[in-house]
């Protein structure tokens with residue numbers, strides 16, 4: 187626009203939660219990014235490949251492409267991520283109910299799960315989820331955030347979002363879901 191030389195202050199910055207970690211921090215899709223895909227060292231080519239599969243292991247084993255996940259019944263829920271580093275932000279998540287995924291491999295109402303990230307090292311690679319959270323209808327394997335496909339930094343192609351759990355357990359880049367037996 188002609189004559190517009192002053193960069194306006196962006197109110198979204200003023201209202202945003204404080205930067206979780208200066209240097210790597212950012213906000214995308216309306217939600218803070220604490221650990222980016224690059225910082226976590228995930229293999230972007232692998233995660234974005236058409237050969238990517240989610241493995242779900244119970245009595246049976248399921249290997250689901252992203253298209254196959256998108257073809258399952260989708261739910262949308264508004265849920266917060268609450269990080270111990272002092273920020274909390276709500277967003278609208280769309281994806282498949284975790285309970286539906288474990289039911290497909292023959293697990294019942296009492297199933298707990300172990301969720302494994304494609305992240306190769308670090309404390310957030312493996313997460314254990316008790317049965318009460320697995321069967322909660324609000325707990326999703328999320329594929330979308332605020333109406334958009336997840337960005338790589340938010341855990342593309344799939345991440346966990348569950349109510350009333352600390353942010354550290356909202357696992358990004360989910361590769362594998364196991365029902366221990």
Ligand SMILES: Nc1nc2c(c(=O)[nH]1)N[C@H]1C(S)=C(S)[C@@H](COP(=O)(O)O)O[C@H]1N2
Nearest residue numbers: 218219220221269303310353354356357358
């Ligand atoms: N695989 C993996 N999942 C992860 C993390 C991570 O580092 N690796 N960070 C966790 C933390 S501490 C929080 S608060 C939420 C949101 O983190 P983000 O801001 O880095 O997206 O994702 C969680 N899921």
Ligand SMILES: [Mo]
Nearest residue numbers: 269270353354
């Ligand atoms: Mo966090």
